[in-house]
Amino acid sequence: MPIATEYGSLPPPDTATESRSEDYLWTLNFGPQHPATHTTLRLVLKLDGERVVDALPEMGYLHSGFEKIGEHLTFNQYVTVTDRMNYISPMANNVAWHHAVEKLLGIELTPRCRTIRTIIAELARISDHLLSNGAVGLDTGAFTFFLYAFYQREVIYDIFETLCGARFTTSWTRVGGVSHDFTPLVVEKIRTFVKTFPKTLEDMERLLTRNRIFVDRTKGVGVLSKAEAIDGGATGPVARASGVTRDLRKDEPYLAYADFDFQVCCASAGDCYARYMVRMAEMRESLKIVAQALENIPAGMVNVGIDQRMALPTKQQVYSTIEGTISHFELSMSNRGFEVPCGECYGATEAPNGELGFYLVGDGGEAAYRARCRPPSLLHFALVPQLIRGHTLSDVVAVLGSLNIIAAELDR
Amino acid sequence: MALNLPAKRVLSGNVELPENVVVSRLDELASWCRKNSLWPMPFATACCGIELMATGAAKHDLARFGAEVFRFSPRQCDLMIVAGRVVMKMLPVLQRIWQQMHEPKWCISMGACASTGGVFDTYSVVQGIDRFIPVDMYVPGCPPRPEQLIQAIIDLQDKIQAEGTVTGREFDTSQRQLRKRALVEANALHVLDAARNPVVQRELSASVHRS
Amino acid sequence: MPHALPALNDVLASVTARFGGLESSEFRGETRVVVPEPQSLEVLALLKELGFDMLVDVTCVDYLEYRGAKQRYGLVYLLASTTTNQRITVRVFVDDPDPTVRSVVPLWRAANWLEREVWDLFGIHFAGHPDLRRLVMPEAFAAHPLRKDYPLQGRGERHNFPVITRDHS
Numbered sequence: 093m094p095i096a097t098e099y100g101s102l103p104p105p106d107t108a109t110e111s112r113s114e115d116y117l118w119t120l121n122f123g124p125q126h127p128a129t130h131t132t133l134r135l136v137l138k139l140d141g142e143r144v145v146d147a148l149p150e151m152g153y154l155h156s157g158f159e160k161i162g163e164h165l166t167f168n169q170y171v172t173v174t175d176r177m178n179y180i181s182p183m184a185n186n187v188a189w190h191h192a193v194e195k196l197l198g199i200e201l202t203p204r205c206r207t208i209r210t211i212i213a214e215l216a217r218i219s220d221h222l223l224s225n226g227a228v229g230l231d232t233g234a235f236t237f238f239l240y241a242f243y244q245r246e247v248i249y250d251i252f253e254t255l256c257g258a259r260f261t262t263s264w265t266r267v268g269g270v271s272h273d274f275t276p277l278v279v280e281k282i283r284t285f286v287k288t289f290p291k292t293l294e295d296m297e298r299l300l301t302r303n304r305i306f307v308d309r310t311k312g313v314g315v316l317s318k319a320e321a322i323d324g325g326a327t328g329p330v331a332r333a334s335g336v337t338r339d340l341r342k343d344e345p346y347l348a349y350a351d352f353d354f355q356v357c358c359a360s361a362g363d364c365y366a367r368y369m370v371r372m373a374e375m376r377e378s379l380k381i382v383a384q385a386l387e388n389i390p391a392g393m394v395n396v397g398i399d400q401r402m403a404l405p406t407k408q409q410v411y412s413t414i415e416g417t418i419s420h421f422e423l424s425m426s427n428r429g430f431e432v433p434c435g436e437c438y439g440a441t442e443a444p445n446g447e448l449g450f451y452l453v454g455d456g457g458e459a460a461y462r463a464r465c466r467p468p469s470l471l472h473f474a475l476v477p478q479l480i481r482g483h484t485l486s487d488v489v490a491v492l493g494s495l496n497i498i499a500a501e502l503d504r
Numbered sequence: 505m506a507l508n509l510p511a512k513r514v515l516s517g518n519v520e521l522p523e524n525v526v527v528s529r530l531d532e533l534a535s536w537c538r539k540n541s542l543w544p545m546p547f548a549t550a551c552c553g554i555e556l557m558a559t560g561a562a563k564h565d566l567a568r569f570g571a572e573v574f575r576f577s578p579r580q581c582d583l584m585i586v587a588g589r590v591v592m593k594m595l596p597v598l599q600r601i602w603q604q605m606h607e608p609k610w611c612i613s614m615g616a617c618a619s620t621g622g623v624f625d626t627y628s629v630v631q632g633i634d635r636f637i638p639v640d641m642y643v644p645g646c647p648p649r650p651e652q653l654i655q656a657i658i659d660l661q662d663k664i665q666a667e668g669t670v671t672g673r674e675f676d677t678s679q680r681q682l683r684k685r686a687l688v689e690a691n692a693l694h695v696l697d698a699a700r701n702p703v704v705q706r707e708l709s710a711s712v713h714r715s
Numbered sequence: 716m717p718h719a720l721p722a723l724n725d726v727l728a729s730v731t732a733r734f735g736g737l738e739s740s741e742f743r744g745e746t747r748v749v750v751p752e753p754q755s756l757e758v759l760a761l762l763k764e765l766g767f768d769m770l771v772d773v774t775c776v777d778y779l780e781y782r783g784a785k786q787r788y789g790l791v792y793l794l795a796s797t798t799t800n801q802r803i804t805v806r807v808f809v810d811d812p813d814p815t816v817r818s819v820v821p822l823w824r825a826a827n828w829l830e831r832e833v834w835d836l837f838g839i840h841f842a843g844h845p846d847l848r849r850l851v852m853p854e855a856f857a858a859h860p861l862r863k864d865y866p867l868q869g870r871g872e873r874h875n876f877p878v879i880t881r882d883h884s
Binding site: 123124125126127131132152153154155156157160161172173175176179180223238239242243245246249259260261499500503 | 547548549550551553554555557558561562563576588589591593594597601623624626627628629646647649
């Protein structure tokens, strides 16, 4: 018999727990409004004093119909919506969306575009891990760590703002290229960031990595074994901290990742501390990629050529060549657009949170027929009950923080 | 409240005031205290929540304006900042939290999604929280820059100073909030089932006749 | 199977050996296999045995407005192998009325929430699912929003809530 509550009905209680005398177990609603649920997640916890006996996660408190919007907006318009998915690293979502679109359309990017997209995707990864670890720190009580992380994110926001005008809802990529190319000022700012970030990272590590309180709160908490991680579909740092050595940047190289030397960071413990360490190490690897890429940006055009009729030509070409004018006209008029095949494909990238993929169905029109987003956070949130069973209420907070569940990506 | 004091002041009844005595109205004094120590209740749902966090962080410090204490318990707050889109499933939660806050209380609707639904004109996003709760200040932007949010707090402080009363009389009048269009005022739960909602059925049959 | 990727040929050969001819194709470097519904669970179990240990996604496409579509709902199972880094896409087509597919939760735990979402947004029933209820929409919601006949702006559900004004806050 389902239990009716105001916001929905819960499934019948598990018969195994029913057999014990249950008068002393109480239900706590770790509701959608709570400082530690990163925005709108809900956990209904069954507690025995402070210990969690069972948990029922509920989501959907931020479901905005992204997939339905994808059927009404063109490919270049939808990138604005992808910004609002994993909103702590929107550039990574932009890159992921257009990676899938360009796979469907069969477009090959220019070398320059691949390199600058790689640099920006890695900066987004650093930004995401900073906030994720900062939130773990904040939830376990380390406020200074959070402020250090946020200060560095402001530096990254400044770089993004110099590049394309927006701090974080950037909508930077376009089909066949990007909307704003790197200017010398952007390159300078990134160079400065590469020089100054390691020192801050060291300061942050000194605060938490060997801090007795933090280690006690996170070691051994929320252990996810390797088999559970694969079975549960976990990807990204959550899976890598459990020993699954899968990183799409190495396994299915896309953009310019094959050209750079970096390592995949894994751990075997699978607890919150391992996830924290994996993210810290990944930030260092990302910085290595950015440093290498920055000195080797190929010259040349950043968008694909005019003859492909996919990306808007430069103003120089529009005003001085006939192909440029025709191409600009054809791309800007709403019923002329570009050729979209009638086919379906799935394009995935290694977003900071895991494997972010888009399953696109094209039907020849300029909007996708179906734009499915495969969110890494969905599968991570489904893992929460098995991770917190037997732990105390304060461990729930640490586990939620370490999984880095972004509600907008979870609910779409 | 102007605090420009001459060396010796004389009240209307020829009473002389020493320098360390300030005369004001109780309403102004109460408003001055309240505006400078607003305790925000961050109802952060989405991307605007990140900008809200950034506003509270070190670079754009909201604590300078007295709004440092981001308490997440509605019983301890007086300013609800709704940052981010509010969907159908979350709206009852929002309303319950609004009702749990004690008066005097104010609401800032941060961002385009909270003010009007923003880019999400979809089946699940509420097209503006002011349809369902009273809002005092709207901050446009997607997301608004931290500076915009700080400006909104400053403007709200001016509003509190200009209109505030010590007993909260300014909240008693229902004329101040114009109701936005809402189809039905009823209990939320059963009307989500379109089959039992008369308004929706009427619209559906109208659209069937149209098509 | 002339169209499959060379590396996946043995996989498809084993599948064909057990289940007979299955339509497969390749597009943009991906191999897709179409499986009729009565055999879906068995084929997926075989693929899991052959090394596809990670279920990447379960989703659905509503072909109501697609030119040349024969059946209305096309389920998509995206599988990946963490050991060999191969991917394969399995398609299962079902139709109105009463679209039903067998649940793959016994094979991969990840399918639990993914199938709940497909039920919620498309209305496809998963037989054998331990807990099939709505995931993203409120429990009392009565429609399946991602179907093509449901409008983007909804049918007024988002407006039907009580209004709280200043005098009764």
